[in-house]
Amino acid sequence: MLGKSRPQNVNQVRAQAYRDLIRREAKIGGTLFGTLPNGHRREFFCLDKHTWVWHEEWSDKSGKHHIRNTRYDVRPTGVVKIQDGRGYQALSPSEARNLRDAVRLYYRKVMNDLYHQTV
Amino acid sequence: MKPLFNLETLPAGLGVESLRIGDLSEAMEYLCRVIEPQIQDAPLAQYPEPTSNNTAVGLADVISLDDARRRVLAAGQPAPVDQPDTHNLMSKNGQSTAHQDPTQPSTEDTSPGATIINLADHMQQPLHDAAGGSQSAQVIDFQQHQIDNARRLASNAATEDMTFAEILQKAQNG
Numbered sequence: 001m002l003g004k005s006r007p008q009n010v011n012q013v014r015a016q017a018y019r020d021l022i023r024r025e026a027k028i029g030g031t032l033f034g035t036l037p038n039g040h041r042r043e044f045f046c047l048d049k050h051t052w053v054w055h056e057e058w059s060d061k062s063g064k065h066h067i068r069n070t071r072y073d074v075r076p077t078g079v080v081k082i083q084d085g086r087g088y089q090a091l092s093p094s095e096a097r098n099l100r101d102a103v104r105l106y107y108r109k110v111m112n113d114l115y116h117q118t119v
Numbered sequence: 120m121k122p123l124f125n126l127e128t129l130p131a132g133l134g135v136e137s138l139r140i141g142d143l144s145e146a147m148e149y150l151c152r153v154i155e156p157q158i159q160d161a162p163l164a165q166y167p168e169p170t171s172n173n174t175a176v177g178l179a180d181v182i183s184l185d186d187a188r189r190r191v192l193a194a195g196q197p198a199p200v201d202q203p204d205t206h207n208l209m210s211k212n213g214q215s216t217a218h219q220d221p222t223q224p225s226t227e228d229t230s231p232g233a234t235i236i237n238l239a240d241h242m243q244q245p246l247h248d249a250a251g252g253s254q255s256a257q258v259i260d261f262q263q264h265q266i267d268n269a270r271r272l273a274s275n276a277a278t279e280d281m282t283f284a285e286i287l288q289k290a291q292n293g
Binding site: 014017018021022025046048049050052072074075076077078079091093096097099100103104106107110111115117 | 135136138139140142143144145146147149150151153154155156157158159
């Protein structure tokens with residue numbers, strides 16, 4: 001029984017460690033776009049080869065909590081945007097350029113700050 | 120920032136960090152390759168590519184339209200016509216710059232700190248709309264003191280030789 005549970009535990013540890021790395025990257029990614037207003041929480045990260053995620057949370061003046069998830073799907077034919085799981089939107093050329101630049105900055109900063117590798 | 124876990128305490132041989140680095144590298148390269156045709160659709164693509172030394176903090180791939188204008192004018196080519204869909208036409212205080220004379224020197228700050236704001240302008244837009252702000256795609260939701268702070272830091276960076284990380288840290292700390 002112990003022999004069976006051990007590999008599962010190793011896999012669980014690996015999966016948890018991988019998710020934790022993404023969480024740390026997300027915090028670094030959230031710092032790339034300037035100062036956040038008070039009460040805002042922002043994360044930007046690479047989920048996998050085909051998915052980049054922008055997550056933002058904030059409360060408005062009435063105290064109502066808002067969450068906005070923006071997912072960028074990378075497809076062979078181009079990148080599309082899905083906000084809060086509703087529909088697909090094409091990227092304007094300027095947004096495409098900004099996303100590319102943000103991804104490059106994210107890669108450099110994550111590699112340098114988290115993985116201590118110079119790129 | 121409190122670490123979510125300690126890399127040093129991971130069991131040896133898991134290779135999670137290497138796995139993630141490989142996945143991230145692949146994802147970054149894939150996106151850059153796929154998205155390039157979408158970027159090339161932009162009229163800005165006609166401008167000269169930025170040189171590798173146009174900033175001190177590694178933002179050489181980022182270039183503003185005003186910077187591009189200056190390069191074109193310096194090269195003696197005709198100034199470009201504004202394209203409404205390819206550039207943020209509103210300044211940070213909500214004033215339109217769509218009819219700005221491209222032959223006049225721009226007052227917009229294209230220093231590294233300002234470049235960070237330019238990135239945020241577009242990314243921030245959905246948030247503003249969701250918060251009940253204007254539905255206009257051109258309204259920017261930045262507070263003036265944040266912009267001023269970022270510009271001041273960027274200006275100082277040139278003389279203090281600050282790193283990108285330091286600029287970000289200072290901007291966040293206000």
